Structures are given as structure tokens and as C-alpha cells.
Amino acid sequence: MTSPKSAPTARGPLVAWHRRAGGRIETVEGWEICVSHPVQPDAPRSGGNLLLDWSHRSVTELGGPRVSELVSGLVGADVAVRRMAAARSGIVCRLTPARAIVFGDPGSGVLGDPAAVDVTGGWSTIVLAGPDAINVLSLLSSADLRTRAMPVAAVRQGPVAGINTLLCHFAGHWELHACPDSIVSLWEAVLDEGQAYGLQVAGAERLGEVVTVGGGGEEGTT
Amino acid sequence: MSLMIPCPHCERRPAGEFHFGGPVRERPEPDAATAEWISYTYDQPNRRAVQWEWWFHRGACRQWFLVRRDTRTNRVLESALPGEVTTGPLESEAGDE
Amino acid sequence: MSSQEGPCTFTFDGRSITARPGQTIAGALHQDGVHVVSRSFKYHRPRGLFCATGRCPNCLCTVDGYPNVRTCVTPASQGMAVRSQNAWPGLKWDVLSIFDRLHRFMPVGFYYRVMHKPRFLWPVFEAIVRRIAGLGRVDRQSGGSRRYDRQTLHSDVVVIGGGWAGMHAAIAASRGGRDVTLVDDRENLGGHVLFDPGARVDRETEFESTVQAVLDDPRIRVLHRATAFGCYEDRLVAVQTGDRMIRLRAGQVVVATGGWEQPLVFPGNDRPGVMLAGGVQKMLWQDGCLFPGDAVVVTDNQNGYRVAHSLAACGTRVVAIVDHNATPAGDPGDLPVWTGQTIHSVRGHRHVTSAVIGPLEGASSATESISCRWVVQAVGFTTASGLLAQAGCRLVYDESRDLFRADQLADGFRAAGSVNGTFDIDACAREGRLAGEVAAAGEGGGTVDLIPAETSPPVRRPPDGKKAFVCLCEDVTDKDLFDAVAEGFANIETLKRYSTVCMGPCQGKMCQSSSIAACARANGVTISETGRTTARPPEQPVPLGVLAGRAPHRHLIRRSALHDWHVEAGAVFLDSGAWKRPESYGDPAAEYQVVREGVGLIDVSTLGKLELRGRDVAEFLEFVYPNRFAKLKVGRVRYGVVCDEAGIILDDGTIARLEEDRWFLTTTTGNADGVDSWFRWWLATRPGWDIRLTNVSGATAAMNLAGPRSRQVLAAVCDGDLSTEAVPYLAASQLTVAGVPATVLRIGFVGELGYEIHVPSQLAEHVWCELMAAGAASGIRPFGIEAQRRLRLDKQHLLAGQDTDALSNPFDAGLPWIVKLDKPDFVGRSALQRAEGREPGQQLVGFRLEGDRVPPEPSLVLVDGRLEGRVTSARYSPVAGATVGLAWVPAELASNGQQITIQLDGQLVNAVVQREPFYDPEGARLKS
Numbered sequence A: 001m002t003s004p005k006s007a008p009t010a011r012g013p014l015v016a017w018h019r020r021a022g023g024r025i026e027t028v029e030g031w032e033i034c035v036s037h038p039v040q041p042d043a044p045r046s047g048g049n050l051l052l053d054w055s056h057r058s059v060t061e062l063g064g065p066r067v068s069e070l071v072s073g074l075v076g077a078d079v080a081v082r083r084m085a086a087a088r089s090g091i092v093c094r095l096t097p098a099r100a101i102v103f104g105d106p107g108s109g110v111l112g113d114p115a116a117v118d119v120t121g122g123w124s125t126i127v128l129a130g131p132d133a134i135n136v137l138s139l140l141s142s143a144d145l146r147t148r149a150m151p152v153a154a155v156r157q158g159p160v161a162g163i164n165t166l167l168c169h170f171a172g173h174w175e176l177h178a179c180p181d182s183i184v185s186l187w188e189a190v191l192d193e194g195q196a197y198g199l200q201v202a203g204a205e206r207l208g209e210v211v212t213v214g215g216g217g218e219e220g221t222t
Numbered sequence B: 001m002s003l004m005i006p007c008p009h010c011e012r013r014p015a016g017e018f019h020f021g022g023p024v025r026e027r028p029e030p031d032a033a034t035a036e037w038i039s040y041t042y043d044q045p046n047r048r049a050v051q052w053e054w055w056f057h058r059g060a061c062r063q064w065f066l067v068r069r070d071t072r073t074n075r076v077l078e079s080a081l082p083g084e085v086t087t088g089p090l091e092s093e094a095g096d097e
Numbered sequence C: 001m002s003s004q005e006g007p008c009t010f011t012f013d014g015r016s017i018t019a020r021p022g023q024t025i026a027g028a029l030h031q032d033g034v035h036v037v038s039r040s041f042k043y044h045r046p047r048g049l050f051c052a053t054g055r056c057p058n059c060l061c062t063v064d065g066y067p068n069v070r071t072c073v074t075p076a077s078q079g080m081a082v083r084s085q086n087a088w089p090g091l092k093w094d095v096l097s098i099f100d101r102l103h104r105f106m107p108v109g110f111y112y113r114v115m116h117k118p119r120f121l122w123p124v125f126e127a128i129v130r131r132i133a134g135l136g137r138v139d140r141q142s143g144g145s146r147r148y149d150r151q152t153l154h155s156d157v158v159v160i161g162g163g164w165a166g167m168h169a170a171i172a173a174s175r176g177g178r179d180v181t182l183v184d185d186r187e188n189l190g191g192h193v194l195f196d197p198g199a200r201v202d203r204e205t206e207f208e209s210t211v212q213a214v215l216d217d218p219r220i221r222v223l224h225r226a227t228a229f230g231c232y233e234d235r236l237v238a239v240q241t242g243d244r245m246i247r248l249r250a251g252q253v254v255v256a257t258g259g260w261e262q263p264l265v266f267p268g269n270d271r272p273g274v275m276l277a278g279g280v281q282k283m284l285w286q287d288g289c290l291f292p293g294d295a296v297v298v299t300d301n302q303n304g305y306r307v308a309h310s311l312a313a314c315g316t317r318v319v320a321i322v323d324h325n326a327t328p329a330g331d332p333g334d335l336p337v338w339t340g341q342t343i344h345s346v347r348g349h350r351h352v353t354s355a356v357i358g359p360l361e362g363a364s365s366a367t368e369s370i371s372c373r374w375v376v377q378a379v380g381f382t383t384a385s386g387l388l389a390q391a392g393c394r395l396v397y398d399e400s401r402d403l404f405r406a407d408q409l410a411d412g413f414r415a416a417g418s419v420n421g422t423f424d425i426d427a428c429a430r431e432g433r434l435a436g437e438v439a440a441a442g443e444g445g446g447t448v449d450l451i452p453a454e455t456s457p458p459v460r461r462p463p464d465g466k467k468a469f470v471c472l473c474e475d476v477t478d479k480d481l482f483d484a485v486a487e488g489f490a491n492i493e494t495l496k497r498y499s500t501v502c503m504g505p506c507q508g509k510m511c512q513s514s515s516i517a518a519c520a521r522a523n524g525v526t527i528s529e530t531g532r533t534t535a536r537p538p539e540q541p542v543p544l545g546v547l548a549g550r551a552p553h554r555h556l557i558r559r560s561a562l563h564d565w566h567v568e569a570g571a572v573f574l575d576s577g578a579w580k581r582p583e584s585y586g587d588p589a590a591e592y593q594v595v596r597e598g599v600g601l602i603d604v605s606t607l608g609k610l611e612l613r614g615r616d617v618a619e620f621l622e623f624v625y626p627n628r629f630a631k632l633k634v635g636r637v638r639y640g641v642v643c644d645e646a647g648i649i650l651d652d653g654t655i656a657r658l659e660e661d662r663w664f665l666t667t668t669t670g671n672a673d674g675v676d677s678w679f680r681w682w683l684a685t686r687p688g689w690d691i692r693l694t695n696v697s698g699a700t701a702a703m704n705l706a707g708p709r710s711r712q713v714l715a716a717v718c719d720g721d722l723s724t725e726a727v728p729y730l731a732a733s734q735l736t737v738a739g740v741p742a743t744v745l746r747i748g749f750v751g752e753l754g755y756e757i758h759v760p761s762q763l764a765e766h767v768w769c770e771l772m773a774a775g776a777a778s779g780i781r782p783f784g785i786e787a788q789r790r791l792r793l794d795k796q797h798l799l800a801g802q803d804t805d806a807l808s809n810p811f812d813a814g815l816p817w818i819v820k821l822d823k824p825d826f827v828g829r830s831a832l833q834r835a836e837g838r839e840p841g842q843q844l845v846g847f848r849l850e851g852d853r854v855p856p857e858p859s860l861v862l863v864d865g866r867l868e869g870r871v872t873s874a875r876y877s878p879v880a881g882a883t884v885g886l887a888w889v890p891a892e893l894a895s896n897g898q899q900i901t902i903q904l905d906g907q908l909v910n911a912v913v914q915r916e917p918f919y920d921p922e923g924a925r926l927k928s
């Protein structure tokens, strides 16, 4: 009956990859994260193509007939299927009428609801930003990425590099959410196709400049 | 497979993202005749007809839904959520040839 | 035209060749006087440039180790190494050209007909045939480093072909507000008109402004040097460009692929120096090549006159325009015309030396020989309608145009220009515009709208069955086809397969019309009645690497949340589907021992994990499992087997009730997705059920802490009472383990006191490391799945999928207690009820085999020499002091103490059936 020797530290599935690649690892708010990589790529607005890991985030799955009600509570209005919207702190993605995923802290009210399941370790997030992001994606997925089919705030589930991925289109970047067991494969596939476009990895300290939509921007940069 | 299947949640996607679940059939009552159960369990209907079928979007939303397809032309006519189609969705349509 | 600044040099079979900027390899060779570029496939006849537009087999070379490159459309670049193909030892002195003299002994099907006897020599012959008849050779070194990729693009309107009709279609579709992708296989837009100054007369500015309009239009994306090679369902157009395959998903497709110029069939028609008019035009105007010496032009239309004028303008002496028509089809100017005549043969071996000209019909006595170096043919086109045919458009033979063309279009398709047999340049533009407008409106399909053309049926000398090449790829002659028809291969499809005509690299582009004509003539029927062969992808040859894309280099690997720990601990990994799982950490025997005697820890995160919430979950579980769950108490877990309607075992796992309406289920690693989908299907059939299923397989990691000392290790990191009273066997507890909220299931797959601990994945490594640290004093070790398999076999715990198969039901698999037939309804009840009453077939039983020899899976179980069963699992068991295992055996042998015979290393060994566990049969250790 003793207490654990150390406070629990959460670790995303890409941390070992970052460490091997020479990234600087720090513990921030209970998560081990890669803060920076040795090479600093250009910012997307200066033409750089960046790949970041944003797996250090709470994730909640909402399911069942009350999803509309819960989403409205979080966002202020219901969110259509295949769309996302910013909540107080985080992003709500609506996948089906009876299913939504909240990236970021949904608040204790929602977490206590029987329609909500904490699936924090169940989703890892890759952020892809830069002028060639859409070209890299077209090499990995059969998705129709034209603005008409995939405007900003659109959400699409489906295979990317053969891995079931939730693809979210933000004004300045794309987010790829997938199961942590496959995220290393997805990360390496994106990097591989990105080679031709000079895609480079960056640490979480760059999240703030890349992620500009929603309330989640500050989280990764602390 | 380049055929497109319309998922009610994800819109049109290549058929390779899906798993085909066979034509919609009525499960016999628990006390139905043995012959009826045997036919339901082991006979796979393979008709030339317009029929409602089960499809599972395994590579994306992982939801089951219904597709009405003409097996003669492989043309997909519509899709629906279970319970959404009110006029006998679980009845296959006849209309061979 | 080219990104290159100055001239470049490359080598051809070791010889240095200089190319002008932008010149093709073949162009540079031609300019350098190299006229024999390859040897033919079967007879090794010398072959030179023929179509010069990338349609025939003649200029295929190996470039930088990459075989079958069409050098007439491939720009030369500095330092390229070009090698000829099908020549051994070299192009000039190809020893195998002896086959050419032997041709009468080498009819079609020669290799197959002759060399398969005697049969035992076939492998030897085959090796030689492959060497002498193969098409190029794959250079493994350079091939492996190529990077193939695959891209998906979507477009409202896809126009295939950037010629006159295609460009107008693209512009019209863009004006209609659509985004357009124009696929063109050449360096520059314009199609054949680009190289035919005569065709552009009076339209020079219009031509240039049209090309510019396409290039400047922001809604038109042009894919240059891109070949559309397939049309698949729902308008998926497969395009190859370089090492990339583009899957182009189109709303509407306009096919403007034009036509392929067709050769005449006459003896010597394959000799270097015999060429097609379009190719000559392209060589003259794009490659800047000259055709020094005398030329004879054979024609039945205006094209012939235009090429004659082009040649004359570039310094060739045109000694005759041989026109099939009684009156000249064009304006010869001051060039000599021979009307009503055609070519009968050419003379010359390594190059043409003269042409024999004579009347279309009748005796060959009236022929005359004209000495010349070049014979240029301009006798019309066949439509490039393969993509339309693939798409399901109906092709018919159009008598008046003398060609096959689409007449009924598939949904969403339009055809414009020469692909319809429309050759007039203004008519092509009008058809293109019309097709573009229809496509923009989204109304493709229906009947083809033709702009009527004033065509006169061509005048041809009919094929007469002499030895003249119909098919340049496969060296099939006119005579071969007549012979094959006489042998009974009269149908065009069987004729193709037997003679291999149209089956070479050109895929019928050069030979389809001639072979159909020959087939029709040999059968004495019309072309319409003969029909054509089925069009299949690829329309153009495609490297296999392009089709495979990146797939061979990249396959999905799934890793558990503890993967990196295992790597550091030196785990030996086993591939289990896409998963990497530790098979052991180097010493499975020691890992086994530590679990039996102390404590071990195994990563079982790959298990499928489902959380079900809602009022109707209990009812649902009662329905999808054959055993009972309605009365399972909160805080308890139960083993369950999932069966299908036939009563066959799909999977097994545990079902825990965490709260009244909250349940937690596990599945096996391999069936995680399958069970998820199976349950979702049953839920979909009953939309009224109040059940929410969340797949938490990725969100949750799991580890099994097992062994007599596991309780004290867990207690060290867990605040709470772990006594058997508080946490009994089959308890499902919510505990805090190492500061982390965990679901702890007290189950014992390996047959010892044990805890299956489920925690959020992001905290898995923390919990694992805390347990390892807490167990250090007790000698804890991680164990892999090899130790786990041995441990569970001691207990005769089956592995679904390993010990069961698609015929196994719970009765036969030794789990009769799990089936509750008194439940009114559940999945598989009807079948299991029938199975219960039936005479049992094979049964899954434990067996004990004295000694330490282990029969590999699946060894055979024999009864009186007959195969009557099989071993599904076997390992040496230290606690049993013998080899133990599970096997399917006949029902009469399935009781305790029965002897069974197993085939092991070719010998028969006897084992004894044992129906209770080999270790701790009462389960005292599990429940301790």
C-alpha cells in the first residue's frame, strides 16, 4: 500500500521517434512532449512545409441520440455532420448524427455525462502545414481535396496512407487524427511523400504559429 | 474497385473502403421451422435484381447502412440509414429481368 | 520546348551520339545515320523508326537500365546510356536473325508448338526462349531505386487528348464553369496538327491562340506527358506520368484521343525506311531531322500530299506520290503523281533500296520498281477508341468512314474529333466545343453527335495472304493469319490469342485494322461481322512499378503503447497481422518459469476493447453470446464465445460489468475489427436499442500481471484491498494503479493468480514501469507470447482461430457448458440446437505425448492410417514433464485415456487423450 514513486507522466506514441530524431523532450502539464527539433524549418507563411505532433491533448468521444444537445452546449449551436467548430477550449468534430469527437478539454460537465467517453490516448494528432500540404495529401489519400468538397472547417474520415484517419481542414493547416497504434506509420508516410516538397518536422513550440483556429492554439505552446 | 458507394455519413467513396454485408434478409422467428432456419443460415441469395443490401464503411466511419443496388448493372440507386427507410426497407425488391 | 540549353551527348550501344536541344533519342539517332534501332521479337529482323509517335514496338530501347523506353518520344539528355534490345550479341550482327531465313519453319505458336516436346526439356527451352524473345531486361540495380508514387485528383471534367478537339472541349467546359483536367501524352499541346503545317494553313494564329487559351485558363489543369491508360467504374481514369500514377476521378469525361495512323500490309513493310506520314512530319518539324535522298509517298488522302510537300520543303526528293484514287486526292504541285496505283513490296534488307509500284487489282506483271530510300505511308487512321470501349461505350463499324467508332456512349462520357473518325480540322473543333458544353452541363452519355464529314470510302488493295507483316510487335504475317483461320481459329478473339496478333507492346494500335481485315477476308465475311476484340486496360504499356505505387515500400505497422519499451528491453518481435508483438525477451523458458513460480508481466494491449453503455446492453449481450449475462453482477467478469448463426465460433473474450449500464468487453487481437463490425451490424438491425458502443482499443492499453506473487506486486502500487474477499477470481474492479485509474480484471488465461490491467494508453508506459519497479524484489520479468502460449496450453485454454476454425462450434471445441439453449433466442441458437442433438464429429481434446518431441502445427492425427484429425497446438510442458497439446480427434477417441496416433517427422507416435488441464485441474492457483 504505497504511493507510486513518480507522478504519472503521459506519453504520446511519437515521443520515441522525436527522441531518435534528436528532438528536445520536456514534460509539460503532465505530458512528455517534443518541444523542438534541431533544424528549424521556415514558417508556413514564408513557404515552409511543417509537420508537427499534437498528440498531447484530451480527447472525448460523444455518442448516442444526445450528441446534438451536447455539441450545442459546447459550441453554442449544433454542428453539421462532416464539419467542425471551435468550443471553449478545443474543437468539436461531428462525424455522424450520433457521434462527435472533442479535441481539447471538454469541461467536467461533459466528461461526467454518460454519453461521453474519455478516449484521450485513443487519438493521436499530426499537424501538416504549408503551401504544399494539399499536394502531400493527394499522394496519400483518394480524398477530393478541392475547396468545394473539403472547405475550411470540413472533416473527413477515411484512409490516408491506408490508415483510417480523421482529416480536418483548418484555415492555415490540416490535422490528421488517427489511432496511436498506427500513427508512427502515418507520420513516416507523410514525411516520405513530403520529401519532394521539403517537408520538415518541428517541435511543439511551433504549434502556436501554425495553429490559428479555435481555442486550442495555446495548449501546445505552453 | 473503382465503384463508388454513397455512405450516408461520409458521402461517395471507393468501394474498397467498404465491406459488403449481403442482401437485407428477415431473420426467422426463434420458433420458426428448422427448414426456414437452415435456409436462412446456409443459403446465400445471389439474384439478378434491384435489392437492398448491407454495407459497412470499415475504412472510415465504421457504420452499417443500406444500399439499394441493381445487381444486373452494378448501379447504386440510393443509400439509407437502418430505420430511415420506412417502406419495407428490409424487403428485397423482386423484379428479375 | 525543352528545358535544355545546348546540345547533349549520350551513348547508343556504347557509341557516342550528339543530340540537339529538345531532340528525342530516336531523332538524334536518325540524324546520326542510325537507322536500325532494334531487332524484331521473333525473327530478329532489323527494325527502324516506323510511327515515330510512340505507338509501335520498333524504337523500344533500354535507357539507363530501364527497359522498353519509346525513344521516339523520349527527349535525349546528357550522359544517357541507351542500349538496343532483342539483339544478341549486337544490333548489326544479330546471330539470331537466322530465324528470319527459317521463318517458314516457325509458324505462329512456334515456341509453344515445337519446344514443349520432349517435356523435360521445356524448362531449358523456356530459358532460351525468354532470353532470345524477351522484351528488354529489368535492371535490378537501377530499377530498385526508382521511386513510384500514386496520386488522386478530382475534376469536374476530364478531357483526354490535347489535340484540336480536346483543346476546344477543355475551353468549352471551362467556360461552362467547370474545373477541367486535360490529359495529354505529348510534350506540347496540339496533337498531330502541331506537326502538320499543311493542316494549319490559314489557321496559324487561331492555333496558337487556342493553345495559349488552354494554358492560361486557371480552371484548366494540363497534365503534359501523361498517358490515360484505363477507364474504370464511376469514371476513374488511370493516368501514368513518369513514375507517378494519377487516379483521376472525373465528373464527366471527354475522350478526344484521336486516331492511330495505320500501315499497309505488303512484303517488306517492316524494313527500316518504311514509315508512317505522321511520324515523318513529327521528325521533320519537331526533331529537325532530314530525310536525305529519294522518297515515295503512298496515300489515298490529302495527308499524303501534305507530307510530300513537307518532305520536299526539307530537301527530300519526292520521286512519286502513289495515290490509290483514280484522281489525285490532293494538290501535288509539281510533284509526280501515280494515280490508281499502290505499293506492292519494297526491296532492301537493312534499309529500303526501292519500292515496287503497281495497280490496285490484278496481275503484278504491271509493276514497276522505283529506287528510293524512304517509303512514307499516309493511308488513314483507326480510331483510338480503346478507352471508350473500356468505359462501356458501344463500338460499331462505320461503313462510310471505314473504321470502328463509339456510337452509344456510357454515362458521363463524350467523344470528339478523330476518335469519332472526324478528321476535318473545323469539324474536330466543333465536335470538341459541343462535347465540352455537354460535359459542363453534366449530361454526357447517349448517342454520339457527329459532325458529318465528306469522306469517301478508302480505296485499298485487299490483303492477299502473302508474307507481309501485319503485326510488328509479335512478327505476325498476313500469311500466319490466313493459316490460323484455316486451322480453325476463325473468330477474331481466338485468332488474337492463338497468333498473338495485337498482343504486343503496341496493343493493336498498328495492327488491329489490318488483322481484322485479314480475318474478314480469310473468313469471307465483312469487317462488321468480324467485329473487334475486347478492349482492356492498359491502353498503353505501363511499368508495373507505377501500378504498385509506394505500396511495396510502405506497409502499415501497428505498435502497442509499450512498443518502445519492448524495443529497449531487447524483445524479439513476432508479426501478428499488422501488429509487432514481443514473442519473447530472449528466453521463453525462463519467462514461463517465472510466471509459474514468481511473477511476470505481459503486454496484451493488442486485444480489442469495447465499451458498451445503455439500458439494453444486457439484453444485447444475452442475444449475441450463447451464454448468460443478464444476471452478471456489477464488478464481475465472465468468459464468452461469440458464435455466428451457424453456431461457429467467431471469437472469444471477456465481458465485464463495470456499472449497471456500463460494460467492458475484450476480443482477441486478430478479431478486434471483426467483432466490432459484427456487433455494430446487430445493433444496426435493432435501431431501437439504447446502446452506445465505443471502440476503446486504441485508447486503452492492457497488461497482464500474472504469477503467485502478482498480488504483492500490484499491492505495492495500488491503494486498496486486494484480498481474495475484496477482489476475488473473476472480479472486475476499478482501481488506481500507480496513480492511474485502471480497470482490473482478475482472470487467469495462463493459469495463475493474475490481473489484467487496463489503463489509458498514454499512461501505459508509466504503469508498466511502476509495476516492473515494484516487482524487482520479487524477480519480476516481462514475458512474451511464446511463454504465454506454453502457459495457457498447460490449462488447455484454446486460442480462437488457432485451435478453432470455420467449422468449430462450442460443443465440439470442448465448451458445451457455454451454450444455454434454454434462452429463448440468441445468435446461433437454431444451429446449436441442431448440433446438440447430432452425432458429434471431431472433438477438440488435450493430449499428452511422453518425451520432449513437439509435433509441429498442424501435425496429422491418424486412425488405421487414415487422416482423422490434426494437432492445433503443442509445446513441451515442464509442469507436465511431457509434451502437451490440443488436437481435433474423432469423437470415439475423445475420452480420457484414449490413445491417438500422431505423425511426427514421418514417424507415428502415440499420445494419450486427457480432458482436464495438465496443470492445476481444480483451478486452486487461479482462485488463490
Ligand code: FES
Pocket (backbone or CB within 6 Å): C026, C048, C049, C050, C051, C052, C053, C054, C055, C056, C057, C058, C059, C060, C070, C071, C072, C073
Ligand atoms: S517509332 Fe517509336 S514508337 Fe513507333
Ligand SMILES: [Zn+2]
Pocket (backbone or CB within 6 Å): B007, B008, B009, B010, B011, B057, B060, B061, B062, B063
Ligand atoms: Zn462512412
